[in-house]
Amino acid sequence: MKVSHGREEGKPSVRRTQTVTGEMWGDPILHDVGDVGVGDIAVNSVFFTPGSRSHWHRHDGAHVLFITQGRGFVGNADGETASVVAGDVVFCAPGEEHWHGASHDNFMQHTTITVGKTEWHDPVGDEQYGKAGN
Numbered sequence: 001m002k003v004s005h006g007r008e009e010g011k012p013s014v015r016r017t018q019t020v021t022g023e024m025w026g027d028p029i030l031h032d033v034g035d036v037g038v039g040d041i042a043v044n045s046v047f048f049t050p051g052s053r054s055h056w057h058r059h060d061g062a063h064v065l066f067i068t069q070g071r072g073f074v075g076n077a078d079g080e081t082a083s084v085v086a087g088d089v090v091f092c093a094p095g096e097e098h099w100h101g102a103s104h105d106n107f108m109q110h111t112t113i114t115v116g117k118t119e120w121h122d123p124v125g126d127e128q129y130g131k132a133g134n
Contacts, residue, residue, distance in 0.1 A: 013025040013026065013027050013047070014026050014027070014028075018120075019054060019055045019057070019120045020048075020052060020053065020054055020055065020101075021052060021053055021055070021101075021123050021124065021129075022048065022049055022050075022051050022052025022053065022101070022102075023048075023049040023052050024046060024047065024048050024049070024052050024054070024101075025046070025047045026044050026045065026046045026047070027044065027045045027046075028042070028043075028044055029043040029044060029045055029111065030042065030043040040060075040061075040115065040116050040117060041113065041114070041115055042112075042113075042114045043111065043112065043113050043114075044111070044112050044114070045068075045109065045110075045111050046109065046110055046111075046112060047107065047108075047109045048070075048072065048101050048102035048107065048108045048109070049102060049107060050102050050103065050104055050105055050106055050107060051101075051102060051103075051104045051129075052101050052102050053073070053099055053100065053101025053102070053124050053129055054099045054100055054101055054124070055099065055120055055121060055122060055123045055124065056077070056097055056098070056099050056120075056121035056122055056123075056124060057097070057098065057099065057118055057119060057120045057121055058095050058096060058097045058098070058118070058119050058121075059092070059094065059095075059114055059115065059116050059117070059118050059119075060094060060095070060115070060116025060117050061094050061114070061115025061116035062091065062092065062093065062094055062113075062115050063091075063092040063096075063098070063112065063113070063114050063115070064089065064090070064091055064092075064112065064113040065084075065089065065090040065092075065100060065110045065111075065112050066089055066110055066111040066112075066113075067084045067085060067086055067087065067088045067089070067090070067108065067109075067110045068086055068109045068110055068111055069086050069107065069108065069109040070085070070086065070102060070103075070106045070107040070108035070109055071083065071084070071085050071086075071102070071103045071106040071108060072084050072085075072100060072101055072102045072103055072106070072108030072110070073100070073101060073102075073103060073129070073132035074090050074098060074099070074100045074132075075098060075099050075100075075124070075128065075132050076092070076096055076097060076098045077096075077097035077098070081131060081132040082132075083103070083132075084100075084108075094115075094116070097121065099124045101124075101129070
């Protein structure tokens with residue numbers, strides 16, 4: 001058994017800038033559990049400001065998003081996009097190139113479960129983002 005206490009008391013949320021367009025903050029919930037035989041698993045709480053979104057990326061293993069607040073969009077390299085709101089769950093298959101972020105006029109917060117390493121790609125362009133959820 002391993003207990004993770006998430007973010008240490010008094011430690012600020014991490015503002016991520018290298019792999020996002022706009023403003024995004026994250027707090028770790030569970031990390032570094034490979035020593036208990038389950039491989040690379042990370043659980044994070046991520047907060048996007050209106051109009052912000054991740055860059056294109058993929059994961060070695062599955063990626064699950066639990067939308068906890070607000071409204072946002074998700075998209076994949078096949079051109080599929082969807083609007084998501086609090087209570088929605090998104091599953092990205094291993095290796096599926098995708099992105100996610102807030103809608104243009106709402107914040108969005110989600111809890112992510114990521115299995116394996118993340119490979120980051122180019123930013124999601126304004127035109128691609130503008131087509132999301134339509």
